[in-house]
Structure formats: structure tokens, C-alpha cells
Amino acid sequence: MTIAATPVKLDSEALTLKSTSLWQITWHRLFRRKSSIVGMIILAILVTIALTAQWIAPYSPTLSMLDTKPPQDIQKRSSPCIYLLGCPQDQPQHIMGTDGNMRDEFSRMLYGARLSLMIGLSTVSFAIIIGTILGALAGYFGGWIDNLIMRVMDVLLAFPSLLLAIAIVTVLGPGLINALLAIGIVSIPAYARVMRASVLSVREMDFVSATRSLGGNTYEILFKCILPNALTPLIVQGTLGIASAILDAAALSFLGLGAQPPTPEWGSMLGAERNQVFTAPHLVFYPGLAIMLTVLSFNLIGDGLRDALDPRLVHVSS
């Protein structure tokens, strides 16, 4: 009589899941979604361009072709001239043509990537820091502090965001830094709300009480116990926030309120040449396309992160 040895089948997924961290899972899931991969590829290209702009740009972004030695024999707002596409070799190559001041549009586009990413990151970092602190205070202390902070947030939310940003920049005066500040201010409420909600849901949990009974002070409880639990929604909100910050900053620059010429910022490049759309469409097309792709990449990654970090979807393969 033999006892058939039934092979014990291990639930391999459960085992591997146990040994992987949340970030590994997220990373893994992010790479399973085609749209997030597309977003990450676009972003990787943009970051590469931003980091290497000074080496790959054929000209300085603020150099007029009149000032080159010898001065180039071209018209301002000349159409793109690419050797590979049959542009005569005796003409200087300008992949995206030249702008109204005879600067090389391609070089300006490359440097624009740097500004665009800087704008997105800095405004969102500013808004996240202020928003997180305000939201944490409101959620943790409750009472009149909560009321005061959240009512101020309500007022900020009562304005359409772009309009409030416009009003703030009009008062502060046009300029890139002021535009960033304005966009930062109008995006604070989103993070404050996310943080407050997380604090409220975690505040009464046992591990928080435990920290408190062990003598942890408010700072420790807020930033060591509660903040890590609020990170997930903050990261998702932040990634999507970068997208809208870039879009709003471009809009402000387009209206002449943000980056001022000759700064190579896509929105202001587009705004400066918008009346030439019928005669030199390339000067409007490229900056706008670049803005769209940048915003798209952050939106795709943000959506991917939201799904990847959603605990309800742990065992659902998509």
C-alpha cells in the first residue's frame, strides 16, 4: 500500500507578494499598463532632453542668427530646413525653422523642456509642502483650526483655478516666479484636502495611540505615523497636479503673465507668435505639441499610479 504523495502546490503569487514591497508591486503594475509605459517613455525622453539641452542644442536658445559669425542669410520665421528631407546643403539647417527674432526654434524647444519640468516640479512641491502641513494641522487638531483652514481652502476652490492664478499674477506682476507662486497657491487646497482626509481616517487608529502613549510628540505622530499613510493619495494627486500645473503655467505664459521673453518657455514662445499662425504655423505647432506631450506623460503616469496603488485592485490583473 502506497500513500500517494500529493504534491503540495504553493500559491506562488501569495509567496512572492509577501516578500515584495508596496513600491515593487506598484512598479511592476505600472509596467503592465501600456498607457503608463507610453507616459514613462515620453517623460524619460523629456528628462534626457532637459538634462542634455546644452550639448544637443545646435545654437544658444537666445542667439539671433544675425549675431552668428558670419550672419546667416535667412529670413525671420523661416520654415524648417532639414537636410535629410531635401533642404539644400548650402542653407543653414534649422530643424524647426527660426522664430520672429531669428533664433533657432529647435534649440529653444530643447531648453523649454528644462523649464517645463522645473515649473511642474517646483509648483507641485511648493503646493504639496504647504498643503500637507495645512491639511495635517486641520485634520489632527480639528475644532476651530480645522474650520479656519478648510474655509480658506473653500474660498480658494471657489475661484476657477486659472482665473485665480491670473488675478494673483496681475497683482504680483508678470514673471515666471510669480506665475509659479500663483499656480502653487491655487493648487494648495487639493493637497490639503487629501492630507486632511488621510489624517482623519488614521488619527484614531491603534498604532497612533500607541505612539502617543509611548510619549511621541505631535510632530512625531503627524510626520512619522500619519504622513506615510497619506503618501499614496498624495503621490497620485501630485503626479496629476504636475500635469495641470504645467498646463496652467503655459496658459499664463501664453497670456504674457508668466515667463517673459527671451526665456525659452513653450507657452510664451507660442504666445509671442500666435498672430503668425497663418504665415508661420510651425512656430505655434511645435511648442503646443511639446506642452501637450509633457502634460500627457504626467497624466498617463498619474492614472497608472492611481490604479497601481489602489489596494482594492491587489489581485486583479489588468
Add this chain to the structure above:
Amino acid sequence: MTTYIIRRLLLSIPVLFGILFATFALARLIPGDPCRAMLGEKATKVVCDEFNHRHGLDKPIPVQFGVYVGEIARGDFGTSFRYSKPITELLKERLPITVELSFAALLVSIFIGIPLGVISAVRHNSWVDVVTMMWANVGVSMPVFWLGLMLAYVFALALKDTPFQLPPSGRLSAGITTTPFFETWGMQVKEGTFSFTIVDFLARMNILNAVLTADWKLFKDALIHLILPAFALSTIPMALIARMTRSAMLEVLGQDYIRTARAKGMGRRSVILKHAFRNALLPLATVIGLSLGGLLGGAVLTETVFNLSGVGRILYDGITARDYGIVQGFTVVIAMFFVLLNLIVDVSYAYLDPRIRLN
């Protein structure tokens, strides 16, 4: 329901005060003295003293705020030095254009966004779904001003002399005039009265006026001028609505009562439209409400691109001319308008979902 509306109304009072305080504070933060900011650099001392006295600017800050709130309550939103007109006058002229544009954009986004969302939910993971969602992702990332300029280029220049040619700017072609419907109808309304303001407001919306006066030539002309700006402005809300409809429908379609409805032999079409879609409407109401603010912000860009003399355009002109009166006045009005819209959305939300008003 009434209690809910009253409670909601009371809740918006602090927000309104906050808005007034914020715009008041913004005006005080303008570098230099408020008089020269409002009346221009060349204002003389006599004029400034008179201005400061009239607006209580020679009094302490809390009193100034009181004067400001009083002025707003009386419907005085300040004056524009650039146009030398009260803001209210400019509003009466310009707001109808923006309302017409935003409304058209909202209609476009609803009538294209919702069907696309429903179809991509019903045919989940089909090519329709994939294409719609790709397009929706691009749509939410679209700079409105760029899309507007590109549409103008394609439809006014590239498609010139084809049946698809559309005008890239303005509201009407040269030579087309409008007669306010109340004049055609022979209505007796006295200028300056409240009812005149209302009918005049409506008459300034060209399309509505054309329908009311049965002037089809005007209707056609106004419509072809509105297509490009409305389409440009509608992209972002359209994409949001399509996405939201899709995810709401997907959630509802997985419910038990949908299976029950199918099991009892109900047709696929009526299950989708009657059982599923109605329950997916709720999140849609929120997304449409949230889009309204975006529409107002986007109107500034769209009107600038398409040269429409609406609220957004005047705000842009006010910014470039450093006309703080315009910026402050219009910001207050738009924010109050936005609060009102949110109120309407919340009330309709409560109407759609009894759980909200009973809580």
C-alpha cells in the same frame, strides 16, 4: 429638499465673504497706491483724493472692507479706466458672449462625451474603447489655446475654399447685423429696468436671438463662427465626461440588478439606457459641475485666440493694460457666478440622489 437648499445657501455665505475678502486683499496688495492702480498712472492728486474719499480709502482697513462689501451689495463692481465705464455695464455687454460660448461648449462636450463613454463601457476593451480612451487622455492634456490656433489654421487656411472652411475669429461676418428679438416682437421694455437687462442679455446671445427672431441667415453665420471656439473649449470637459461616463457605466454594468434585468429577458438596449445609464448619471453631474469652472477659465484663452469680445477677452485686455478695476471686478463676478453654479450642481445632485439631502 427645501431644507437642503436653505442649508446649502447658508453654507455659501461664508464662501462669498471669503471671495470678497480675497479680492479686497488682492486689490490692496497691488504695489503702489490703489488710486493710481485703478485710475491709471496719470491720475492727478485732486482726482486721487476725491477717489480715495469716495471709496473710503482714507479710512482704516476694516472700514475700507465694509465700504467695499457695501459697494458690491449695491451692484457696484468698480470702474474700468480703460473703457471709462462701470464694470456692470461691461458685464452686461460681455457676459452673454461668454455664456453663449461656454454653453455651446458644454453642449458639445455632453453630446459627444456621454455617448462615447457609454459605447466604450459597453464595448469594454474593444477598439472603440481603446481609441476613445487614448483620445480622452490626449484631450485632458490639450492646451486649449494651442488647439484653438491649430483649428483656426486648419479650418480657415488649409481647408480654404472647401465646404469645410470656417471663420477663425469674430462672432459675425461683416455686413451681418442683429436686431434684438424684443424690438422685432414689439415688446415695450424701458431701458434701465431689470426686465430690460434680462431681455437685453438674452438678445446679445446671437444664436438665441436668431432663433427667436427666425433670422436664419444670422443663425447660420453665428453658428459657423461659434463652431471652432466651442469645439476648442469643449475638449477638456468632453474628455473628462467621456472618462467619467465610462468608469461609472463600467461600475454599474457589473451590478446584480443589471444581470437580473438581462435575465428577465429585457433588451440589451433598454438595460443599458434605463437601468445602467440612469444610475451612472450621478457621478456625471459632479464632473459636469467641476468642468464649469474650467470652462470659465478656458474661456479667457479661447476668447483671446478667437478674438471674441467676451468676459475672458476683456479680462485679458484688462491684464495687458494693467486695468486692475477690470481684473478685480471681473474676478469677483466670475467667482460669485461659479459659487452659484456649484450651488445649482449640488442641489441637482441632491435631487438626483435622495441619500444626500437626507444626510
